[in-house]
Amino acid sequence: MVEFLQFTLSGISFGMIYAAIALSLVLIWRGTRLLNFAQGGMAMFTTYIGIEVIYHTGSYWAGFVCALAAGVVLGTVAQLAVIRPAQGKPELNAVIITIGLLVLLEGLAGIFYGGQFRSFPAAFSVTGLHVGSTALGISRFDVFVAAAVLVTTLLLAVGFRYTTAGLRMRAAAFNATVARLSGIRVARVITVGWALAGLLGALAGVLVSPSTFLYPNSMDTIFVFGFTAAVIGGLDSPLGAVIGGLLLGVALSYAGGYLGSQVTALVALGILVVVLMIRPAGIFSGAQVRQV
């Protein structure tokens, strides 16, 4: 029973990281109908920037803020430099460009920082929390991870719901042509979407790296599970991304805990297949209208 509680709590902590990646993919998908395969690579790169700042200033929070800022800059620059020029070309081209961007970032990280594993500091203690004498299986830092993603998600939700900029973004995602006719600069809105996705990715990178180490490919697995979470939830639904991330995080935590870490990917595949058999466009997909 104690074990079950421990697996659940640590699953929630990891699930929130998958949720952050899933949410960043959803942001870009809603704006441009594009899967950003560079999302994990961008997060890896901004985490390196964060670790360098921490190393030189000695302050975790300076590194934290710099990594998030770098995420915003990287998202914006990537969209303006290589994604926008691909508009109007066959749609797989943009996907391959994001793969190219991923490969480029991994190469650059290797050139600048080397390929060795680096440990990333945690903001808070990573020793396990206890209730009475029962170990909860999570640390203060895990609580911070879940809280940080939750707060960011809520801020985004409030921003989308109650600000003019959020209304513009929702309008552009809902119908780009009509939004453009109503005077919304859709291209700019899409760039803002990339900037926010960069921020979320950077947050996920900083939060996950204390438990995975940092190296040029360190975000690959996180990206795959984040993508899986987004697909499970439905790529059009931000709520679906968060729920999908949590579901996957908890399920994989049970699978890894009870069955061993070598089966987690197989379990993820099983969950994905079962969910999509029942809901081919994710749990939170609306009614599908396929145009003829």
Next chain:
Amino acid sequence: MSMRAPLLRILGAAVAAAVIVVILSIKLNAFRDYQIAEIAVYVIAIAGLTVLTGLSGQISLGNGAFMAIGAYITALMLAHLGWPFVAVLVVAGLASAATGAIVGVAAARLRGPYLAGVTLMLGVALPFLAYVYPSTLGGDQGLNVVYTQPAFLGANFPLTRWQAWISSAVALVVLVLLANLGRSRVGRNWRAVRDDEVAAALAGINVAQARVLAFVVSAACAGLAGALLAIITALVAPGAFTITLSIALLTGAVIGGLGTLMGAIWGSLVIVLVPTYATDVATSHGLSTAVASNIPVAAYGVVLILVMLIFPQGIQGGVLLLLRLLGISAARPSHEASRADAMPSAGEAPARPHEKEGTQ
């Protein structure tokens, strides 16, 4: 060797390619022979994927999994049964095709990113079976593959040259078969399903069957490629079949020119030769190991981005454009490579309906 070329031209091109491969493999050194074999393996796998994604309109980020199936079956059969390699190849292809049928049935309802998600997860998850059954599949260390050149060539015949020959021979057979399949009713059905599913169904095409068949063909090709990869690397281990491999296959298909078999060849050349070339350049300039080993990675990323921006139809599209600009009449643009130009005159709708759904 476009999908529309008549049979004689296809066979002629295949014979010419075979002659070139034989001459190259004799003139070049063992490392280059290994590269020829490697390129041939990629050609087979990418040709299968370009049929699936380019002709039938279904994306797969997991064809590396089918390659793993072919490779492991080859390793197990060569170690335990001692069958001739051709028989092993056939079994590997059939087993992968059967898996492709299962995946195709599961995928038939999925579109765009959802299909991408399932196939990606398949590519990530399947190699983990090696860790789950370490006694049979060798775990992390993998299985050794012992396969030598046939006795009639003599003991002094270089093994790498034989590997280049057999891989290229299989590649050419696969290309000829796919070129014919693409021109047949099956290929026309795939294009119809890709361009408009509802119209295809109304025209009497069994859409689900066409989509599943494309997965079967694609998986069979990947299985053959995996079997050949097993003998040229002499080792089958989960580390060889990561998500990187599956993504490299899709990348090769798209930058070569999606839906064209020539594109599969261009894509394979880029995947194999660009990193090697960049490594040679980097090491010859006396850079540190960390830099020298990562410059090829970064350069490869830049190549991917630039090709996609400069040649939207891939390298094959660029080649056709160049030939047309030079006024070479033989370079009549194929349907696949010049879709954008052909559309208004053919009276088709300006946009395919599922384009809105993203990466179909």
